[in-house]
Amino acid sequence: MRNAVIIALLIVFFGLLQSTVFADILKIDEVKPDLLLVVVAFVAFKRGGMAGQCAGFAAGMMQQFFSPALFGSYAFVFTVVGFALGFTQHKVNAENFVTSAVLVFIATVIKGIALGILALLFAEIGDFYGSYLTGGLLLELVINPVLAGPLFWMMNRFAAPAMR
Amino acid sequence: MLSVFFYKNRKVLVFLLLLVVSFTMMGTSSASFTLNLKSVVLTIIYPFEYVINGVFNFFRSLWEGLGEIETLKKELLRTQARLKKYEEQDSSIETLQRRNARLERLLEERRQVRYEHVLASIVGKDPQNYYQSFIIDKGSSDGIAERMPVIAYEDGKIGIVGRVTMTTPFSALVTTIRGSRTWVGAILEASRYYGMVRGNGLSAHCLIEYIDIGAPARDGDAVVTSGHSDMYPRGLSIGTLTNVQRDKGQFFLRAEVVPTINFSKLENVYVVKKLPSPDIEKLEKEQKKL
Numbered sequence: 001m002r003n004a005v006i007i008a009l010l011i012v013f014f015g016l017l018q019s020t021v022f023a024d025i026l027k028i029d030e031v032k033p034d035l036l037l038v039v040v041a042f043v044a045f046k047r048g049g050m051a052g053q054c055a056g057f058a059a060g061m062m063q064q065f066f067s068p069a070l071f072g073s074y075a076f077v078f079t080v081v082g083f084a085l086g087f088t089q090h091k092v093n094a095e096n097f098v099t100s101a102v103l104v105f106i107a108t109v110i111k112g113i114a115l116g117i118l119a120l121l122f123a124e125i126g127d128f129y130g131s132y133l134t135g136g137l138l139l140e141l142v143i144n145p146v147l148a149g150p151l152f153w154m155m156n157r158f159a160a161p162a163m164r
Numbered sequence: 165m166l167s168v169f170f171y172k173n174r175k176v177l178v179f180l181l182l183l184v185v186s187f188t189m190m191g192t193s194s195a196s197f198t199l200n201l202k203s204v205v206l207t208i209i210y211p212f213e214y215v216i217n218g219v220f221n222f223f224r225s226l227w228e229g230l231g232e233i234e235t236l237k238k239e240l241l242r243t244q245a246r247l248k249k250y251e252e253q254d255s256s257i258e259t260l261q262r263r264n265a266r267l268e269r270l271l272e273e274r275r276q277v278r279y280e281h282v283l284a285s286i287v288g289k290d291p292q293n294y295y296q297s298f299i300i301d302k303g304s305s306d307g308i309a310e311r312m313p314v315i316a317y318e319d320g321k322i323g324i325v326g327r328v329t330m331t332t333p334f335s336a337l338v339t340t341i342r343g344s345r346t347w348v349g350a351i352l353e354a355s356r357y358y359g360m361v362r363g364n365g366l367s368a369h370c371l372i373e374y375i376d377i378g379a380p381a382r383d384g385d386a387v388v389t390s391g392h393s394d395m396y397p398r399g400l401s402i403g404t405l406t407n408v409q410r411d412k413g414q415f416f417l418r419a420e421v422v423p424t425i426n427f428s429k430l431e432n433v434y435v436v437k438k439l440p441s442p443d444i445e446k447l448e449k450e451q452k453k454l
Contacts, residue, residue, distance in 0.1 A: 016209070018291040019299075020216045030368065030428045036291065050175045057182045063291040065205045066299065068329060068339050072189025074292070079182045086175075122190065 006159055007043055007055050014039050015062040026147070031139040034108070036063060038144060038151045040082045041107040042100075046160060049086020056082025070122055077114040081107050095156065097149030104148035105141060112137045206299070207332040210287075214301065217287045232259070279397060281315075281434040282306050287335065296343040296363065297329070300433060304331040313396045313436045314338050316425050323401045323424030324348065324389060325433050336435070340427055341370060341402065349395075350402055350421075353386040355379055361387065361402055361421055369406065369420040377417050381408050387421050397438065 014035040017023060023032045036059040044052025060075030067074070085107055092099050170177065236258065284306075288299035302308050314325040326340035341348055342363040350361045350372060357379035359372045375381060385405040391398025403421040410417045 016212055016216055019288045020213055022220045053179050053182055066288055067290045068297045070190050072186040076186035083179045
């Protein structure tokens with residue numbers, strides 16, 4: 001229960017940062033980093049696939065309320081990311097910046113693949129997916145891993161000790 | 165036996181359950197209960213967004229203010245070196261003039277917006293990188309309703325931003341013309357050929373469709389709203405044409421539109437208090453049924 005509350009607080013906090021003008025200061029060429037993806041990767045890595053996929057679903061739902069995108073699409077994408085990243089639990093040491101960057105790079109690739117699957121199934125996601133794949137995703141593959149180190153460090157420092 | 169199976173495979177089962185829930189939501193995304201749920205959550209979240217935005221803007225203006233003070237200092241030192249007689253000049257005059265000029269510009273903007281409108285600030289943006297929507301700090305309590313057009317002022321031009329797609333008492337969701345589901349009736353300002361503008365996903369450019377292949381369209385031609393759907397007032401700037409292509413055997417030419425408004429820099433918008441006439445809405449609905 002305590003873990004769930006901490007994870008929920010992380011999602012709400014980073015979700016609000018992501019949806020306000022704050023995230024704009026971090027953007028490069030109109031692409032801003034996906035802070036919630038980093039949070040989901042962190043939770044999946046620390047707490048495993050079960051916590052990761054639940055956090056992913058919650059993070060996706062959080063984003064859904066700010067966006068006109070197909071309802072449930074973010075939930076799907078982030079659930080898949082949380083589930084997949086859960087397999088890294090106890091397998092690597094993400095205390096250093098390089099490992100956390102690699103983890104978030106993989107998470108971003110999985111996000112791209114999950115969006116690709118949705119693009120095949122739903123026309124309105126397919127409409128923007130082509131340009132996302134060649135533009136936004138490539139930049140996210142750089143920005144997200146760069147931010148992973150500091151964010152993992154912050155969450156390790158402040159959130160992880162409170163988790164059981 | 166079954167319970168052991170469920171326990172052993174609980175992670176995969178929960179994963180599958182979450183995927184099923186996601187797909188169900190996608191399948192029923194147009195149902196009204198989803199929109200109502202969104203409205204409730206937005207109403208709860210709005211104060212937090214407002215506060216975060218306020219705190220961030222406070223620090224940003226503080227930072228900008230510090231930078232401005234630094235610039236003024238340097239300017240003053242240069243002036244002192246060149247002309248001693250200006251030593252006692254009050255540097256704050258310049259700040260006041262700048263502020264005055266900014267206020268005059270805002271006043272001029274408001275005068276140029278001919279329609280009855282509400283000035284609103286952007287407090288929340290699409291969390292992903294699609295720039296398809298944002299949240300403004302005015303809602304139904306300020307007279308804003310769904311389907312009202314939203315415009316903005318940039319570089320001396322009034323440009324179309326999008327339309328209101330959801331309202332709560334104190335905030336509203338605006339879907340921009342970059343949204344892939346948004347269609348805007350358009351006309352080439354010079355040649356008067358009609359077309360339809362729609363979003364092009366992550367691309368900063370929109371697409372214009374259904375322009376006759378024989379239209380004398382060139383890169384740089386202005387595109388404005390046609391006013392045909394009665395959704396947007398006629399003659400508002402949408403953008404300029406680029407990448408005009410004419411493929412053999414096609415009825416329509418292909419082109420992109422560079423929006424007049426730069427969505428990534430947008431801070432304030434005007435919501436035009438105008439709704440499509442009920443008769444036209446009724447006709448459009450009947451047409452959709454056909």
